[in-house]
Amino acid sequence: MKNNSPWIHQLNKERVIEHLKKDIESDVAVVGGGIAGISTAFFILRDTLKSVTLLEGGRLGHGATGHNAGQVTNYFERSFHELVEEFGLEKASAGQRSIELAWELMGQMYTEANLDIPFSRFTGFAGFSTFEQIIAVLKNNVLRSRGGLDVRPLLIANNIESKDSIPAEYEGFYVLVPQTEILDKLETTNADFIALAESQKGVVNSALFTERVAEYLLKKYPDRFFLYEQTHINKVVLHKEYAMLDAETHTVKAWKVVLCTNGFDRIKIFDASGLEIDTRFHHSIHGVVGRMSGYLEDMAKPPMAISYYMGVQASFDDMDDPYFYLTRRAYEYNDNKHNLTCLGGPQQMIPDRAEYHPEFDYPEEIEKTTDAFLHKLYNIDPTKNVEYLFTWHGLMGYTPNGVRLVGEEPKNPVLLYNLGCNGVGILPSIFGGDRIAKLIKGEKLTASIFDPQDR
Ligand SMILES: Cc1cc2nc3c(=O)[nH]c(=O)nc-3n(C[C@H](O)[C@H](O)[C@H](O)COP(=O)(O)OP(=O)(O)OC[C@H]3O[C@@H](n4cnc5c(N)ncnc54)[C@H](O)[C@@H]3O)c2cc1C
Incomplete structure (x- = not known):
């Protein structure tokens, strides 16, 4: 039996896809066109004046976003008491509250992008x-x-x-x-x-949501939003003030890079000296089908x-x-x-x-x-x-503690993450997009359970 998802089935098969055809520069490069990537692009474009280039190796919404259960829910796949043991009551509660507030963020995306696709609560x-x-x-x-x-x-x-x-x-x-x-x-x-x-629960086709929000962003920000699909990023080289992304035949130079790639298995990250960044931390994301x-x-x-x-x-x-x-x-x-x-x-x-x-x-x-x-x-x-x-089936990238990674790479803030899809990731991806936009805007945020740690 084929991998045949009802969410992919509803996508627009006529949509014209652009891939990267020249070397470019962008304030922000977002890698990965699932719900995390599109939410990250949405909030950066809405809340800052930065230009955003979204780079997707395949097609929009065809990763976990197109192969999930499509249930909108705000629980962690970790008992709350375990989160409290790891982070303390205050931080664990703040983390839980952030995910609950993502209902409101998702509503904003839905309304501002003028979506008419089913989203029931x-x-x-x-x-x-x-x-x-x-x-x-x-x-x-x-x-x-x-x-x-x-x-x-x-x-x-x-x-x-x-x-x-x-x-x-x-x-x-x-x-x-x-x-x-x-x-x-x-x-x-x-x-x-x-x-x-x-x-509180909901149901949505998160792949269709991603596709429609992308169409909205392309129309709303023609001078600041660029989308390239079938553009795989092999490697990211981090410098002090910028990063170079290697997209096979072309490069992207960006002031900030946000990885929304669900894991690290198809991308390599180096610092300018040629050292691979913290491979132990990266390999700690394990796969669950x-x-x-x-x-x-x-x-x-x-x-x-x-x-x-x-x-x-x-x-x-x-x-x-x-x-x-x-x-x-x-x-x-x-x-x-x-x-x-x-x-x-x-x-x-x-x-x-x-x-x-x-x-x-x-x-x-x-x-x-x-x-x-x-x-x-x-x-x-x-x-x-x-x-x-x-x-259908899909691959989830599980972080060791079941909490999405959202924030700056501890070794170099040019790189940020909104990844680690876990089994519940629709609201966390949206929350992550908003938090990344705040960081890019320069807001000082209190430490959270989502912060990437130097392991
Ligand atoms: C079977 C299943 C059931 C699930 N059920 C639910 C549920 O009911 N509710 C819920 O909230 N969550 C659920 N999830 C989890 C949820 O789907 C994910 O958390 C969410 O879709 C993650 O989105 P993402 O954008 O982080 O990852 P993805 O959608 O996987 O997007 C990552 C994208 O990055 C691209 N990419 C990766 N590497 C590169 C590269 N080097 N260059 C360019 N592009 C790259 C990939 O092609 C992919 O399109 C489920 C997941 C699965 C698999």
């Missing part, structure tokens, strides 16, 4: 099936509350025996409800689910996002015990409106990111596993055969 659900998961969520919520973050009470089924073992310190952070309320919200009859968390499948139905249900946490898993980033997640949205296909339901299947860590190729087929056994999950958990006719019109 609603309350989404996460279902939990073990007492350990309940305690982990409550522990996070207590810390969130201490950090001044918004906390919604966890719904816990009033028929479970273990409810009497919930420590008193968590009182006020949960409510007991009939289990049917939980199962109805999770759209399941599977009685394993005993608790439910609610949070995520697989998705999607099917169409009549358009009868509202948009939704649900995660189902099974087994003993007590944190979001436990690869050995994957969770299953589902989004549903309005989707136009062959000029008709449908519901597109997308399912997140098992993820796979790969030791060397270079081993991943977008052209790889989607493994049939993964579709079977995902389909089994669907029939076990989701309210559909158990005898119904689901036809997956779309099956």
